[in-house]
Amino acid sequence: MKLIRAIIRPEKLNDVLKALFQTEVYGLTVSRVQGHGGETEMVETYRGTTVKMELHDKIMLDIGVSDHFVERTVQAILRSAHTGEVGDGKIFVLPVEKVYRIRTGETDEAAVTPINVSTA
């Protein structure tokens, strides 16, 4: 299994979710995060105070998948999160030592995408 961690633009979240669901990736976790990816700072002014905002709002997705599902998941995110401007984000693919599904106690491949519905 692998853990796919993707950092994307907030305004691209809907597109990415749609692409993932079409790829039959249903299990994921979404976090709101802030980060800096080399994009130019936005300058903001509040009365006399001028600041540059070095951190940008981003969305982080964590997706646990079986090995054979890694490539299609990554491709779906690459396709749907892309704008071509600095700040589109990153995808990390991390090894996973152990996975448990809390509801059933299933482990590893049985506990991540794709979800097998063979056992009743």
Next chain:
Amino acid sequence: MRSLKLLSWLLLFLALPAQAQDAGEATISSGDTAWMLISTALVLLMTPALAFFYGGLVRAKNALNTMMMSFIALGISGVLWAVLGYSLAFGEGSAWIGDLSKVFLKGVGLEPSGSIPHLLFMAFQGTFAIITAALISGAIVERTQFKAYLWFIALWGLLVYAPIAHWVWGGGWLADLGALDFAGGAVVHVNAAAAAVGAVLFLGPRRDYGRQAMLPHNVPFVLLGAGLLWFGWFGFNGGSALASNTSAALAFVNTMLAPAATLIVWALLDLTRTAKVTAVGAATAIVVGLVAITPAAGFVPPWAALLIGALSALPSYFAILWRPRTRFDDSLDVFAAHGLGGASGAILTGIFAQSTWNGTADGLLFGNPEQVLVQLLSVLAVLIYSSVVSYLILKVLSLFIAVRAEARAEARGLDVMLHGEEAYAYGEGAVLLLEHERANGATVAPAPHQQPAPTS
């Protein structure tokens, strides 16, 4: 239109200020003046209230831009009204438009206009010009270039609002026909909604429209705005009597009753359709009821106000359900709320007006069926003129400046991109820009340095 009697008085005084001051009955009433001072402040409050109503309905990234579209009208439309608009609307002029006789408030002083100071009448009317311009913004939020919007409402106030106010209230052709518009069903609401239609047709939908759900980011703001609008509307309708008299009391009470009825009907429609009464629906219902009673307020008996409120819920409710399925991105449903609400109210005024209550005119139910046709004509005339001219103003503006925000700005949010501010800034990652950096206009990033962990 205020009562015909008041209008003819007004015209007399505008035409003959010197004689009017000498005439015995042309005195200023302290009671009337007190009520009109309060009403003017109440109507002015409606524009910030509208900012909250609209601001809550958009996404967080566009909250300030949306609220600023209302707030900036307090400046632009307010100043232009005193400089030129008032003269174009209430100068004697022709049947179509006023004249330049009152430019820069020339001759607008403390002499009586009716029973209040002329200057106060000008200010009261000015608050109407402001909110009407602000109302349009709801249709074109989240995608309009702010600079273009400033030009738009400036030109619109002079080319559309002032002539239409003249037609109905300034002794123009609709006044001559006897159109009844107590506080601005046609002049304010149908007018703003028609302009909204023209603007939406020119600007097109938001880029995410029809692809993504775009939800209200702060429903409590929407409710707050609706509540403050209702409060301000007592001045809008009650003040349109231009005196502290029985007509004001009738308009005031009808302003309380009609939205109450709309709220009930809207809630029942919600209940039967989804089994849930929604808060955004309730706030919308209040506004629709207020819009519908606006042309009728001082003309109809209270039982008719309840009926007008109840009936006006139907067209607006179903239009709001249907509109998002089209490509017509009237984002905050200005046409459904103000256009259909205003038209329903104007036509129902022609049915329920009763001279034993208003001392002026009867409607269909009281033996004057032609009034309905006059009302219909006034709605259609405003609808056509305002939508066409609004479209043309944007067309001409687009030859000189961009009227739509760039795709990138629309995606990132107009608050940061057009105003350099955020509605909900946490201050994390904000680095003070020092004097020399500002002077260079430099935004060259130093290597990202360690930030101390934010403490909270």
